[in-house]
Amino acid sequence: MQQGDTTSHWLYQANQTQQVYLNTQLKQLGLTPDQARVLDFIAAHPQTNQRAVSEYLSRQAASTSNLIKGLRQRGWVDQHLSPTSERERQLVLTSSGEALTIQIAAAFNALQQQVAAALSSTESQQLTKLLQKLTIQLRG
Numbered sequence: 001m002q003q004g005d006t007t008s009h010w011l012y013q014a015n016q017t018q019q020v021y022l023n024t025q026l027k028q029l030g031l032t033p034d035q036a037r038v039l040d041f042i043a044a045h046p047q048t049n050q051r052a053v054s055e056y057l058s059r060q061a062a063s064t065s066n067l068i069k070g071l072r073q074r075g076w077v078d079q080h081l082s083p084t085s086e087r088e089r090q091l092v093l094t095s096s097g098e099a100l101t102i103q104i105a106a107a108f109n110a111l112q113q114q115v116a117a118a119l120s121s122t123e124s125q126q127l128t129k130l131l132q133k134l135t136i137q138l139r140g
Contacts, residue, residue, distance in 0.1 A: 034057065039101050
């Protein structure tokens with residue numbers, strides 16, 4: 001069997017294709033993929049902190065700090081002192097950050113529409129189940 005005929009080859013190709021698509025969409029919004037991930041995380045976890053963002057991204061604290069600093073400088077994220085700890089700062093989206101998360105979601109929805117156009121409902125459900133199974137297996 002040639003490499004191009006393997007399941008792992010086609011998974012890799014599909015992943016690369018979707019990454020190029022999403023990176024292009026995010027670049028048009030002036031975002032990197034990690035910036036988009038942070039904005040989405042903060043939207044899903046209002047008043048989160050930098051430590052939680054670092055864990056989510058699997059990044060070092062200093063790297064996450066620089067990423068958040070850039071989002072703050074662009075006016076998409078604010079920091080407030082936690083009411084329970086003077087040392088902890090909570091992260092919240094600004095109104096422009098919230099608007100940006102809507103555009104990020106639209107990019108992901110457009111990708112999902114392309115997937116839906118290529119597969120029947122049954123195929124999509126089967127593929128989703130298989131990808132979930134494979135992801136669990138690969139994570140060990």
